[in-house]
Amino acid sequence: MDHTNSERERFERIFRANHLKVHAFARRRIAAEAVDDVVSETFTVAWRRLDDIPDDPLPWLLGVARNVVGTARRGEARRLRLQTRAQADYQAPTEDREPKLDSALVNAALERLSERDREALTLVGWDGLTPTEAAAVIGVPANRFRVRLHRAARRLRWALVAAEEEADAAAQQERPSPDFNPQGAVA
Amino acid sequence: MKAGSEKLEATLGLVRAADPLDYAEGEQPDTEAALRVILATVPASRSRRAPRRRRVLTLAGSTAGAAIATVVALNIAPSGGSEMASVLNQTGVLVSPARAAQIVARVQRQLTHFAPNEIIEFKLIGHQTGAGGLASSTWSQSLWESTSSPYRELMTLTSSSNQSASQDYSEGTTTQDILQIYDPSRNTIYEPLAKPAWRLTRGPRGGTWTVTVPRAVVYTQLARRLPAAERGTERLTVSDSQARALRSGVKQVVYDHPYPSRQNFSIFTEPRIGTYPNITGTRRPEVPASWVSGLKTRGLRVRLHGQSAIEITSKATSTTYWFSAATLYPLKSVIGFGKTAMTTRFTVYKVLSGTAASKSLLSLRHAHPTARIVVGERAFHAAETRLGA
Numbered sequence: 001m002d003h004t005n006s007e008r009e010r011f012e013r014i015f016r017a018n019h020l021k022v023h024a025f026a027r028r029r030i031a032a033e034a035v036d037d038v039v040s041e042t043f044t045v046a047w048r049r050l051d052d053i054p055d056d057p058l059p060w061l062l063g064v065a066r067n068v069v070g071t072a073r074r075g076e077a078r079r080l081r082l083q084t085r086a087q088a089d090y091q092a093p094t095e096d097r098e099p100k101l102d103s104a105l106v107n108a109a110l111e112r113l114s115e116r117d118r119e120a121l122t123l124v125g126w127d128g129l130t131p132t133e134a135a136a137v138i139g140v141p142a143n144r145f146r147v148r149l150h151r152a153a154r155r156l157r158w159a160l161v162a163a164e165e166e167a168d169a170a171a172q173q174e175r176p177s178p179d180f181n182p183q184g185a186v187a
Numbered sequence: 188m189k190a191g192s193e194k195l196e197a198t199l200g201l202v203r204a205a206d207p208l209d210y211a212e213g214e215q216p217d218t219e220a221a222l223r224v225i226l227a228t229v230p231a232s233r234s235r236r237a238p239r240r241r242r243v244l245t246l247a248g249s250t251a252g253a254a255i256a257t258v259v260a261l262n263i264a265p266s267g268g269s270e271m272a273s274v275l276n277q278t279g280v281l282v283s284p285a286r287a288a289q290i291v292a293r294v295q296r297q298l299t300h301f302a303p304n305e306i307i308e309f310k311l312i313g314h315q316t317g318a319g320g321l322a323s324s325t326w327s328q329s330l331w332e333s334t335s336s337p338y339r340e341l342m343t344l345t346s347s348s349n350q351s352a353s354q355d356y357s358e359g360t361t362t363q364d365i366l367q368i369y370d371p372s373r374n375t376i377y378e379p380l381a382k383p384a385w386r387l388t389r390g391p392r393g394g395t396w397t398v399t400v401p402r403a404v405v406y407t408q409l410a411r412r413l414p415a416a417e418r419g420t421e422r423l424t425v426s427d428s429q430a431r432a433l434r435s436g437v438k439q440v441v442y443d444h445p446y447p448s449r450q451n452f453s454i455f456t457e458p459r460i461g462t463y464p465n466i467t468g469t470r471r472p473e474v475p476a477s478w479v480s481g482l483k484t485r486g487l488r489v490r491l492h493g494q495s496a497i498e499i500t501s502k503a504t505s506t507t508y509w510f511s512a513a514t515l516y517p518l519k520s521v522i523g524f525g526k527t528a529m530t531t532r533f534t535v536y537k538v539l540s541g542t543a544a545s546k547s548l549l550s551l552r553h554a555h556p557t558a559r560i561v562v563g564e565r566a567f568h569a570a571e572t573r574l575g576a
Contacts, residue, residue, distance in 0.1 A: 012222060019218040028208050036221075043225050106205035125202030141346060143328070153198040160201070 011047055014057050019043075021058060022065050025127055029069050041068045059136035062127065066137060109159035117152035124149060290497060297515040301334040304541035306548060309517075315529040331548045333541070339549040358551070369551050370570055375559045376551050379567035385440050387430055396430040398423045400440050400458045421458060429460050491518050 026038040042065040123134035135145035310329045326346035333339045343358040358369040367378045386399045403417035495512040509518045516536040522529045539545040547553040
């Protein structure tokens with residue numbers, strides 16, 4: 001088989017197996033209109049550096065996509081913040097809200113975290129990577145990522161408590177205060 | 188009481204459920220169309236320049252600690268898949284599925300259930316070889332964990348790569364989820380928070396004591412932002428025995444309710460005297476329950492390091508574990524990851540009784556008696572960033 005053809009076949013295999021995952025990775029992290037550019041740039045790099053791609057290409061590809069997203073984000077950081085806020089508002093719970101499990105609440109809590117914490121949680125939670133793969137994406141030792149993941153999860157739990165309390169406080173402000181509360185003294 | 192891995196998995200479940208990915212109708216990507224586009228835009232033949240070794244090595248190196256991580260990550264590996272395991276007993280005979288399930292359950296139990304007031308100690312050496320010998324990394328880790336409140340643990344980690352002259356080292360203790368770290372280059376221990384002050388006075392009734400404690404403890408460099416409602420002290424009435432335990436350090440004032448008002452700003456409130464939820468176990472090797480399902484037959488005589496061993500293989504994660512047949516403690520694991528192979532050998536895995544000598548293994552101050560002690564949020568966070576802890 002011609003060398004170039006075998007390279008192209010390998011690239012096509014990698015593309016078919018990972019395109020959706022790279023697309024989803026970008027879609028979660030950047031405005032919809034920029035996703036195709038990120039995916040295209042990622043696979044262009046992959047083609048150029050085909051020899052570098054390991055047998056399990058996904059962490060490698062997501063590592064490239066992460067850098068491409070980072071570059072794109074820097075130019076539109078403000079727009080992204082607005083978009084995220086708008087998204088959180090759009091998903092605000094209605095009458096059947098279940099605050100402890102509500103995705104808007106979790107997203108609001110995620111927003112409170114640092115980028116580093118959020119990235120650790122979403123690589124595993126959203127992109128379905130194992131901690132080892134996620135570590136490869138970020139480029140840190142896997143054991144360090146593991147520690148980071150645990151700390152990020154802990155901070156998310158705290159942030160959820162705060163988000164819930166804020167939601168409760170907001171709900172209480174909307175309710176009329178009772179005229180008389182016999183339990184008040186010991187509440 | 189939830190173990191750390193359970194809490195992590197529960198939290199990740201919330202994150203998964205909040206996945207914002209929601210393609211609108213017609214927005215779903217078309218892989219074949221995208222492939223056609225990209226093939227039309229990239230050059231037909233790739234340039235033959237030398238590969239960017241540095242980046243490759245970064246990626247390869249990033250898996251340097253993967254054996255440790257995979258070992259500890261297994262307990263949160265996505266479950267519900269088609270994980271298959273084979274189990275060989277200590278004589279190398281493949282056991283029946285029912286027996287295998289029993290063995291896996293016993294190993295799980297041995298690795299997760301410990302009596303109080305003990306110290307778990309393990310040391311391991313890991314080695315990773317990359318594809319074609321491209322990268323090779325070695326790391327060693329030591330960890331001591333208390334099985335009782337305040338669940339202190341001390342971990343050291345050293346890693347190096349044949350592609351890099353640098354050597355990473357980190358060392359820290361954790362008590363009640365609060366980290367202290369040691370910087371060897373400055374021979375300094377950084378502690379983020381001074382112990383909360385408490386005062387004991389006679390209680391309202393005979394045989395009782397009143398503990399006066401700060402109403403809240405702040406874990407942040409922005410302590411001045413403590414809300415007014417959380418300032419001041421609180422009084423707790425405790426029994427004679429609780430007061431004795433408090434004085435001796437067996438029990439302590441713990442703050443249960445973490446309340447963050449903003450990023451990097453956490454307040455622990457609701458003080459009480461007692462124990463704290465067991466936060467340990469997150470860095471110890473564990474065997475996921477999902478391994479029990481689906482067993483594969485194989486036959487080998489298993490001897491490892493001169494002793495009888497039980498071999499458990501997970502096909503889904505390309506991981507094989509060997510456990511001592513006598514103690515059920517881990518001896519070794521081998522993990523495949525693409526073209527790389529990572530081997531972890533447990534040179535020590537034992538449970539120490541909680542003597543003063545073994546408890547001192549949990550203390551950074553004891554490990555570095557000449558170290559300077561710096562207490563304060565700002566210095567701690569600076570050190571944390573500098574050391575990448």
